[in-house]
Amino acid sequence: MLKLTVFNAPANNKEYANNLSLLKESVAKEFGECAPLVAYVAQPCLTAKMVAEVTYFPEDDTVSYERYKGYTLLHGDGFCELVTEGITPHSLGGSIRKQSEEIFAQLGNILAKNNFKISDIYRQWNYIEQITSMNDGRQNYQEFNDARSRFYNNAEWANGYPAATGIGTSCGGVMVEVYAIKGKKIVNHAIDNPLQISAHSYSQKVLTGISDEPERTTPKFERARLVGDTVYISG
Numbered sequence: 001m002l003k004l005t006v007f008n009a010p011a012n013n014k015e016y017a018n019n020l021s022l023l024k025e026s027v028a029k030e031f032g033e034c035a036p037l038v039a040y041v042a043q044p045c046l047t048a049k050m051v052a053e054v055t056y057f058p059e060d061d062t063v064s065y066e067r068y069k070g071y072t073l074l075h076g077d078g079f080c081e082l083v084t085e086g087i088t089p090h091s092l093g094g095s096i097r098k099q100s101e102e103i104f105a106q107l108g109n110i111l112a113k114n115n116f117k118i119s120d121i122y123r124q125w126n127y128i129e130q131i132t133s134m135n136d137g138r139q140n141y142q143e144f145n146d147a148r149s150r151f152y153n154n155a156e157w158a159n160g161y162p163a164a165t166g167i168g169t170s171c172g173g174v175m176v177e178v179y180a181i182k183g184k185k186i187v188n189h190a191i192d193n194p195l196q197i198s199a200h201s202y203s204q205k206v207l208t209g210i211s212d213e214p215e216r217t218t219p220k221f222e223r224a225r226l227v228g229d230t231v232y233i234s235g
Helices: 013-034 096-113 140-152
Strands: 003-008 037-042 050-055 064-068 071-076 079-084 121-129 163-169 174-182 188-191 224-227 230-233
Touching (some): 003 013, 013 037, 096 121, 096 140, 096 174, 121 224
Antiparallel strands (some): 121 174, 188 224, 224 230
């Protein structure tokens, strides 16, 4: 088991932080050295009070695992893959911009430590508290997009951006998860949808809110991405 993502609706950020701590403690106690990565999404479920999504790989002698605090590395024939937990800020009290910048700094350190480029990210999940809310003219999603764009500007994206999810949560601040992969033998390219304008090509008329950038930056993701024999669909 690589990762356990739990969906549940805490009442506020204090309850979210307490639940996340309890979840990590429970998983560590139950699984020990083989404990999966953990992510906690503050989102109500349709059919139950709590739902868990499990990411796992069947046993495979050709793949080895290295587990670290906050992420796991998978080594196979000609590739190395990185899977992160839900990366959260140290405090949920800061602005969406500050939380996002802190998270991307953490992510950048993980990638650099393991010799991954930022452009090796192929799938990303972005959970943003009250995503469409406005604060002093600034939309939470636009604040996140500006922080993501600044982080992504440190890489060349010749092969397109990651597939990604960016959705709102009831609370919990900002939380980001990523998959990244490197290796010469892996098929890895973006898939466009000719029936839609690419998110990274949105005009200023589509985007909302004040920005500290010269102009509002666009959401940097592709509609889908083919990696190996799997299609990762955004949304």
